[in-house]
Amino acid sequence: MFSMTDIKAHTVYKIVMFLPNLILLALAIFAYPFVSYMVGFSFADSLVMQIVLSIVAYFIIGIVWFFIVQAIEFVLKEIFYLLIDVSPSKGLNAEESKAVLFAGQAILDYLEFERNVRNVSYEVVDRISRQGLFGFIFKDAVSKRLWAIVDYYQKNPNDAVNQYQVKKILKNNGIAQPWYEMILNNAYVRYMVLPPMFFIYLLIEQPSI
Known part of the structure; x- marks a missing residue:
């Protein structure tokens, strides 16, 4: 186990978590809305029902996806904590130190x-x-x-x-x-807005599956 301050550990964290975070981000922005769209337009006949079913699927899958992401991030962070012993910078409490580690x-x-x-x-x-x-x-x-x-x-x-x-x-x-x-x-707001924007785009354009 390596020991370092939160600000130094942040650099290591960015490198280690870059690929997992990129994959999760891509899935959140594109895969999750597209799967929701596919559910509606694959299992309904009329356009109205297709859109309604897609929207329902979007919210249900969104809830499931949220907990999946939380679980994945928890596991990855715990693995990181096992490898790196993070100590707070001078004057910071534990909560502030965690924020520095991530940001x-x-x-x-x-x-x-x-x-x-x-x-x-x-x-x-x-x-x-x-x-x-x-x-x-x-x-x-x-x-x-x-x-x-x-x-x-x-x-x-x-x-x-x-x-x-x-x-x-x-x-x-x-x-x-x-x-x-x-x-x-x-960044947080931006990534909250992008998935519904892509989902709305799919509903408007209705690409073939």
């Missing part, structure tokens, strides 16, 4: 921002603003939101840092995150 420097930057929001460094804000697949597009907008949050808490030193207050700050300044940025630049 790396991004989580460290968010934790640094939250804990030192009244005195955060330019470097941390710059790194956070560049995060995401399309970070290069939304960098200026993200940076503007972050500095608005910093400015508020500097002017209100007694206010607690929480998600409700942050959303209120952004809303009052008219710079809340738009839905399209959330979809494009948030």
Whole structure:
């Protein structure tokens, strides 16, 4: 067994889990919607019933698929923990350390921002603003939101840092995150949206089986 800090173990985790995660992602985006589509269009005659059956199959298979993915990820993570003894970075608790293991420097930057929001460094804000697949597009907008949050808490030193207050700050300044940025630049949201989009495409185009 190898021992290393969570941030160092993150690099190993990305390498080890790249192929399994890629396979699971491809199955989630393409295979799961396609199987749902096949069920409806193979076992029903009328177009209405085909669509209805496909939608029902999509939700049922989706529930089963969710638990299958959870089980696979659990097994893979436990195997990783058997091989790598992960120790928390300085000042992190066990839950934060796990987040760093899976997300790396991004989580460290968010934790640094939250804990030192009244005195955060330019470097941390710059790194956070560049995060995401399309970070290069939304960098200026993200940076503007972050500095608005910093400015508020500097002017209100007694206010607690929480998600409700942050959303209120952004809303009052008219710079809340738009839905399209959330979809494009948030990996979790993006992967939640892609399967139903592909499923809807199949229902519209109705490719032959």
